[in-house]
Amino acid sequence: MITSTDILIIGGGLAGLVSSLELARAGHTVTLVERKTYPFHKVCGEYISNEVRPYLETLGLSLNALGVALIDQFWLSAPSGRLLKSPLDLGGFGVSRYTLDQTLYELAQAAGVNFLLGRQVDNVAFDGHQFSVTLNDGQQLTSQVVLGAYGKRARLDKTLSRSFMDKPSPYVGVKYHIRPQSSDWDFPDNVIALHNFSDGYCGMSAIEDGKYCLCYLTTRDNLRQHGSIPAMEQAVLGQNPYLKTVFERADFLYDKPEVINEISFAPKRAVENHILMAGDSAGLITPLCGNGMAMAIHGARLVSQVTDAFLQGKVSRPELEQQYQQMWSRQFARRLWVGRTVQRLFGSRWLTDLVVQTLQHAQPAVKTIMKQTHGQVIPV
Ligand SMILES: Cc1cc2nc3c(=O)[nH]c(=O)nc-3n(C[C@H](O)[C@H](O)[C@H](O)COP(=O)(O)OP(=O)(O)OC[C@H]3O[C@@H](n4cnc5c(N)ncnc54)[C@H](O)[C@@H]3O)c2cc1C
Incomplete structure (x- = not known):
């Protein structure tokens, strides 16, 4: 029928x-x-810009009841560990x-x-x-x-x-939910961090229930070169000192990561x-x-x-x-x-290191880039 x-x-x-x-x-x-x-x-x-927050609430979603983490700071790290910190104008x-x-x-x-x-x-x-x-x-x-x-x-x-x-398309995406193991966890829950590594970058931010989302984008070539996701994480992501700490100090909550290709x-x-x-x-x-x-x-x-x-x-x-x-x-x-x-x-x-170093001295440029990639709050 x-x-x-x-x-x-x-x-x-x-x-x-x-x-x-x-x-x-x-x-x-x-x-x-x-x-x-x-x-x-x-x-x-799993970081959502506040552009859509009022609109989602008019649809009947109570974000507070879902226990969302409020995020108003941005961290950007280079593979070397050079770190830029900036407040987020709009946040998420x-x-x-x-x-x-x-x-x-x-x-x-x-x-x-x-x-x-x-x-x-x-x-x-x-x-x-x-x-x-x-x-x-x-x-x-x-x-x-x-x-x-x-x-x-x-x-x-x-x-x-x-x-x-x-x-x-050469890109691969990998995602985990993680939970800090101990009190020496250095990542506040109001930060969206973008940690760079050779041939990729990894976003990390808090979500509900005291968990964090760790999600990275890299290339198929990077993965092929190291043979497996754990080997690549150890050899490449682990060179960024922030990511190394995350892998050492968090419990990974999935049996295996979520992965997508192409x-x-x-x-x-x-x-x-x-x-x-x-x-x-x-x-x-x-x-x-x-x-x-x-x-x-x-x-x-x-x-x-x-x-x-x-x-x-x-x-x-x-x-x-x-x-x-x-x-x-x-x-x-x-x-x-x-x-x-x-x-x-x-x-x-080297280019990422240069970009982070330059932006450290040009904070208004960070805000300009963010504005160019974000819209206005949706009027409701
Ligand atoms: C690595 C990575 C990190 C990201 N991080 C962020 C972030 O932090 N913040 C952010 O705002 N955005 C992020 N994004 C982007 C964000 O995930 C997407 O823009 C968003 O999910 C788009 O929603 P959508 O509804 O278009 O697609 P999706 O959420 O992908 O939904 C599509 C659905 O269609 C279904 N489907 C597919 N084919 C069929 C079919 N033939 N018949 C029936 N169903 C089908 C799928 O099962 C799926 O559920 C990220 C993306 C990637 C790749």
């Missing part, structure tokens, strides 16, 4: 969950397909994706979103009027609008012949085959900006507003697609470009 829905959302990360909640509350029938089942861990640094908070996504899922369920969990979208076809969506178990659905919120890179991108899939920062299109892309499916900002989640949440709000206008008959489909593409570029394209540019300054041992 073919099921029909107003909106079908592919992927239930932040972009998918927030847009499902907005659109269900606006009175539309929403079906969300998510490959996994909640709650689950995800490779992500730390919360695990395990908790955040589960809470949004519960809110969306309560709002009437129909979830198809543990299944994935294999194909999407558009006949000029409506979409036919095929799941991996053969089920077919039709819908008026499809939102692509399926993250950085998926098999579906290949099926849709998206151009960035032609280029392999992370692409290449420019993408926000509308592809008439699908409206949101979150990382529309473009992933380099993680050192600590802003991808805020962008996914903000993007979800934008895509919900234009989709609602379309379903109410206020705009035609060509207008919907054009307006959304323009809105998305205006809001996010420059940040992605700055993020890619800044990332080039990190990775090489």
Whole structure:
């Protein structure tokens, strides 16, 4: 039997969950397909910019009740141990994706979103009027609008012949939750730290329940050269004295790390085959900006507003697609470009050391870079 829905959302990360909640509350029938089942861990640094804090609270999320860590300081270390400390103008908070996504899922369920969990979208076809969506178990659905919120890179991108899939991406992401072992832990819980090492950088910040998230980005070559994640961590990450201390003084709470490959920062299109892309499916900002989640949440709000206008008959489909593409570029394209540019300054041992040394004497430049990669607080 073919099921029909107003909106079908592919992927239930932040972009998918927030847009499902907005659109269900606006009175539309929403079906969300998510490959996994909640709650689950995800490779992500789990530091969220305050840009989205008031907006998340209006959605019904009580961040205090989740026990988020409040973060207002930034540390940047070079592989040599040279350290820059700077206050954060806007700041943010730390919360695990395990908790955040589960809470949004519960809110969306309560709002009437129909979830198809543990299944994935294999194909999407558009006949000029409506979409036919095929799941991996053969089920077919039709819908008026499809939102692509399926993250950085998926098999579906290949099926849709998206151009960035032609280029392999060298990046690997690794994440742990850790807990300080003893009182000689030197990392305050109001700090987001970015510790650099050869061919990569590692973000660390507190989350709920006295835990910290430790998440790094490196290259496949770096990993290949050392044979395994523990060997690479010891030989390369451990050269940064701050990371060495973390590995020595924390309990690692997962049996094994969460790992993802093929992370692409290449420019993408926000509308592809008439699908409206949101979150990382529309473009992933380099993680050192600590802003991808805020962008996914903000993007979800934008895509919900234009989709609602379309379903109410206020705009035609060509207008919907054009307006959304323009809105998305205006809001996010420059940040992605700055993020890619800044990332080039990190990775090489001597260059990172030089950058940290220079920024130590030019604090206003740190604030300028942060401003360029962050947006305004979303008005509510
Ligand atoms: C190493 C690293 C560190 C980061 N650190 C930070 C940070 O500290 N702060 C920050 O703000 N951002 C950070 N980011 C970025 C942030 O994680 C993303 O921008 C954010 O998760 C995007 O949310 P999303 O909803 O677009 O995608 P996701 O959260 O990735 O959700 C996509 C979902 O789609 C599902 N899916 C995929 N394919 C299908 C399919 N075919 N059918 C059904 N479901 C499917 C997946 O299972 C997934 O749950 C980091 C990214 C990386 C790589």
